[in-house]
Amino acid sequence: MQKILTALGAAAMLSVSTLSALADYPERPITIVVPFAAGGPTDTVTRLVAESMSKDLGQQVVVENVGGAGGTLGAGRVAQSDPDGYTLLLHHIGMATSATLYRKLAYDTLGAFEYVGLVTEVPMTIVARKDLEPADLKGLVDYAKANKDTVTVANAGIGAASHLCGMLFMTAIGTPLVTVPYKGTGPAMTDLLGGQVDIMCDQTTNTTKQIQGGTIKAYAVTTAKRLDVLPDLPTTDEAGLPGMQVGIWHGIYAPKGTPADVTEKLSKALQVALKDENVVARFAELGTTPSPEADATPAALKAKLESEIARWKPIIEAAGQYAD
Template sequence: MTFHFRSRLASRLRCAAAFALALGAGGAAQAAGWPDKPVTLVVPYSAGGPTDVVARLLAVPMGRSLGQIVVVENTVGAGGTIAPARVARARADGHTILIHHMGMATAPALYRKLPYDPLKDFEYIGQVLDVPMTLLSRKDFPASTFPELLDYVKKNQDKVSLANAGTGAVSQLCGMLFMHQAGVKLTTVPYKGAGPAMNDLMGGQVDLLCDQTTQTVPVIQDGKRAKVFGVTTLKRQPTLPQIPTLDEQGFKGFDVKVWHGMYTPRGTPQEALAALNKALNAALQDATVKQRIAELSSELATPDKATPEGLRKHLEAEVARWDKVIKAAGVTAE
């Protein structure tokens, strides 16, 4: 009996030691008592869309750092404003966090009655990455080059449809700037997320879509499901060197880059914020994350940007920038 008891005890001790080692970098956070349950990472858009892709890529290495599972939840609706409202009202203990793109900066100008204040109702974890966009069409669209596209939409603007991922989505903002610079008004078709919009573009149900490279690079590289007319940054992208920018094709100054940040409710303890920021930065240094983000022609935030202060300052500047652009365009979400 004594032998069997000692054997079972030794086995249990080995299991406990293995579990402690598995927590790795999350040990410090666990020792301090946080997190004591899985962390929920809320995404404002549908599964399979660009922001969702980023969230799921970061969730695993962040979970390793925290010593808890990071569960991705898609809370879709109202142009990406339901998710921030949910997180703003969540218990401020660090177990509910938000990843959002520049929609956090554009919502105040788009919505007359926004149920949260991006600058007052959140704590900031840090910036995540910048994502270029690309302008695509269905594979059998009449135009094949950007000059041909401009000529066609100007002559047929009442017949051309422009998809977006919903009100307030960056695809809507990119499309809005495209129409403004081209001097046309196309038929806009909003979807509940970038994934459904892309599916309908490839299926030939809509004509045009401006979307993030996190979703479009595989489609472009395939070369059979859609046409690409250019990237929205001022410089060509390393993973798409053959694709010219809209700027170099005549749309001078056209520069749309989708930045992402992570947030948690106002009042979250500093202990939790510090652990979340550490986990975010660990994820940004993860080899798999770096390789995948590079493949998607995106750029991870530098250490000075991946901080609470870095995100706060950037958000403030972006709120002011887009307030002018949206008001000048006369666009509202209501």
Template structure:
């Protein structure tokens, strides 16, 4: 009888937890704001995508989403904060491709991107474009390739820091042309771009969300879109493949995560709001202005992100290990 009573009490306790979780999920988000951690500086490419998203998603979720910029260590500081946050749905993470490259770049990462987060969904894809200072002699990417090989010791390639999107794109570019340039890492995209514009550094591979204004103003020399097809907003920029360098493709993607153990009904609400946001005409138009592309609704789901993140980790791990680059 005592054993039956214990089992009955345990069952009641479990039922109580399930009921309270269900009630909480039903009430989420209420009037309480959601904090979106962006693990990079304000004004950067990921921050721009995030701010455009939360302006739309707040409406679809029914509460305010507030961004907290927490940069440092290639986005890992912000990611760790979300890993350790309360799993109630009121803390989320908006990160880029760095979630797939961190396991190879950091030997003591401290978290597993696939195991320590709940997936919410993908947000947007951002193309990369190889650009140069306006005073560089080559007029086209086809002319740039032999020029780089002949002047490698004199040329410099900027990036926003080890593990950044610009760093990854630069690694692939140098590997593809089998030529090493003097790489100059900066603490962020803004100072790197400033020095390319000023001529202190020659080249940079950067996201369109960061250089759209300079490209439209003609302040940079655009050499190649680093993807399979031309960028919709900059169709006059040929791809690298069109100009003799196939296979150099870098797509910077952004996605949303929540702490592990966040109740499924809460994740479902976040994902539903995200799906409405990525198909919202205003958000899609904002992304197009930046040369980016909002993902279709079917990619803004937990299952899609889980599969995609795994494939991206498998893609980048051997590339980074071959380069022998570590961020710690």
């Protein structure tokens, strides 16, 4: 009996200790891992949100770039971290597509993480080198089909947003093109600007300023409605490629086993950050908007991830572009 009472007492003390720790969370800086290089679209989004979350949480939220393998290295790093709320992951749609794209992953996509909430859904733009001949999207599709063995489509690497959008574009036009993977968005855009590659499909967070400056040619945006920041750019539906709508959504994750009270606190801080006037304004300049409060929740992110895995699985399998 004494042993039982002692065990119960120890359990009670542990419970009180845990509750106390949760009440004091966070007591030190929090790291958000971005599984891509610094300066890219996901990194830009993360730094804006991290700065605002720091104010609400009362601790600095720092960003660490752990790039490589289409985002899976950074995701794996977080999956193996202590579930204490001090190491998080901000990943985009690649979190869903990597489940099919990679034959072997160091983590179980649906089983290795807890969910904090959705951050934003960034539109994609179909762009090309400035001197590419076609004047509109219909002309681009005809040109690509007629020159499928020589037209090059740049992307930031297997699993990157530009790779996924490029696959979707080729699926939409029913024509495989020559894909040219780079080690990051920066090098891919540099070669597009220099005319070394023909086409790229990338996030507005990376293309808006180039489009506005006239340094690349823009054909369409992959949204149902035109964007305020690019009002003259037609949607894919308007431009003659109906059904090619895709947004690169971003979400925040924590390692599996992170206490629900911690993820809820992080979710609340995220919701506050997404209403921050500076975040809203900067997102608008980049052609995107913060997720609404109802989507910046654990349940909404979990549902989004599950549905997107199901959506992209047949597209990736049909393209046959797998990574080891």
